[in-house]
Amino acid sequence: MDSTLYIEVHILQSVPPSSINRDDSGAPKQAVYGGTPRARVSSQAWKRATRIHFANSVPSTDRATRTKQIGVLLADRLAQPTNEGGSGLTSDQARRLASSLLEPLGITKSPKREGESAYLLFFGKRQLDALVALLGSRPSELAALPDKDLKEEVCKLPVAAALSTGHPAEVALFGRMVADLRALNVDAAVQVAHALSTHAVRTEFDYYTAVDDENVEDSGVGMIGTVDFNSSTLYRYAVLGVHQLNHNLSSADATSETAVQFVDSFTRSMPAGRQNSFAHRTLPHLVLITVRTDQPVNLVSAFEEPVTGHDGLAAKSATRLACELTAIAATWGSRPHRTMATYALKADKLADAVGPSLPFPALLESLGDLVGQWLADGTLPTDGTRRADAS
Template sequence: MTDRRTYIDIHVLQTVPPSNLNRDDAGSPKQAIYGGARRLRVSSQAWKRATRLAFKDDLGIPAGQLGTRTKRVSALLAARLADRAGLTAEAATRLSNALLAHELKLTAGKKAEESAYLMFFGRNQLDAIVGLVADRATELTALADDALAKAVAELPVRAQLTSKHPIDVALFGRMVADIPALNVDAATQVAHALSVHPVDIEFDYYTAVDDEKSREEDAGAAMIGTVEFTSATLYRFATLDVHHLAANLDNDIEATIHAVRAFMRAFVTSMPTGHQNTFAHRTVPSVVSYMVRTDQPVNLVSAFESPVRSRDGIAAKAALSLAREVNRTSTSFGLTPMTVASVYDPTSIAATGSRQDGDLITEVAQAFGPVSGLDESIEATIAAVRPRLDGSAALR
């Protein structure tokens, strides 16, 4: 019997310069109180969307292999029907609406071309729906409305959306309140990113000058405004249930490994785009640690319940706090990771302490393991996970 619990915890420390990655309804950077101190917060939704976009934009995964979340399901399906079956736009739209209305209960929204709610699905799944009717599309569109509705009601439209999920649907899940059968439980959990230290919100006052004004005219700005910002060292955490992901991907091991590798890289290297043209805030992490666990995921944010306070740098001190929390959870609770692969600089971390560098480097290495690059860390993690998917690992 194989243990069906395999989690990959991803811990990231990342410093961002003045920025407004994720704003609230008033335009302020999102915040939260943690450990009695006000922290910068970046919502999990913001970083999950950034990760999804990175699949295509940064990793180059073809759009046809990914999902899309939209109210324009019928329009996308109609375009495919028109292209494959040679239908007119009007006939394709009519057939598309009929296909979606019965099994998916997709009714029109406020705009004619949109449904009442968002759907998250794979483009390949739309192609599978087209395949149900492509050979008889002309015949079906010649039917009266009642006859057409009856004819398509017998087709397994819903079934096409419950298998062969793209990796982003398999990872992040899908909820359809009206049709629980279409729900997909997410294989990932992503925490809200928090600054490891207290933050203050600052204001950038800016002006814009009209280039076409002559010198004789008034010298005032044509526009003035303010944007709120802050800078921070963030702790980011996500966990991936590998066996759950495999189940969402029809137990296709290679597809699962592909999805694991894509998520491990995209989550670490992606960045929300709020005010990116104003602040050019894209950075890379100072610490990335992948921890494979067979017991439970462990969010290590408690390392920063007491906020880091420093006037000569935050990131290295935060890394030391994180390493000590890893060792504490292992020693006190027996939650020792099966495998650890990390990207970090032990020398800079050790330089923050008062003891001899060698002592602190040993302590940090105990937590984060040998130093490696991002590619090596990802592949080391994959190597630890694959045998457990193959079923060759003994019950632990």
């Protein structure tokens, strides 16, 4: 059995005039790659968009939240009536007990806001339930104890363990780092690259006016301004370590389901910066899945020399990507165990390198079968396997 399994997602996607991810000056983010300026969308922006899309597909009780307000949420839960799953404490009792319960974690408190941590903590709703469950039938009893006795009693409870197990899929995918207590750290199963345009990009400016509907004495212009934007064909890349995801979730069924849902969410998601101004949501030209057991391979080097042309860039970018996949296989012997792709492009060498296009739902179904078989017996399906060795 191969001890590692990587599912890589390579996407080519054209985005019309937009400003989906801005820098501190309000301009669309850029990067210089291959000596030319490229449009860029940060990995953080696309991970958040993916996580929001993913969360919408799972029950609210299985979701995660990233917040500084774990103490506030815990206190609110303890103050709920007992018939609603709370402990029926007063607000003051709930805040005191919540603060004591979290104290063994040693999480640095915010110097500015009472009840908040100094940094964001990523945890699941069910993990918050687990913290409340530690108290059993004793919340009122513990809340009545003096500070010293309360601290001694709370220190006997496995608070860290409650937050170290039962991770929701979002935490299992994207990981968690807690500087104050390494036991709470969760190694991410997913890595996401910054999306880059396959071609050179320049920022443009939209001059706009806003009309005052009630101004009838002059032109009616109530405000004028400019908005920076660009348009691009982006190469997007993410890799999922199925072995790490399975370790984080401790369930083969949950791992297979989460892997498929991640690919779906990463593919369909879109950062929403200035969405109302540009309505820039599109779907990809190409989704390529490569399955590897040795190491991940980002294929962005296909675009180190920028794609050029005046009759569309998506098909040319797809040909570049196919050639790069084939060249890496031939040069380094790094052939994926399997490739699967969804595309509607007519691009040279694409089908030879990645195989025929599958409807996206069929691609996800095949991916789920592949992950499920690997988790069950450590083997990978060979039927329909395409190796990137086209001549």
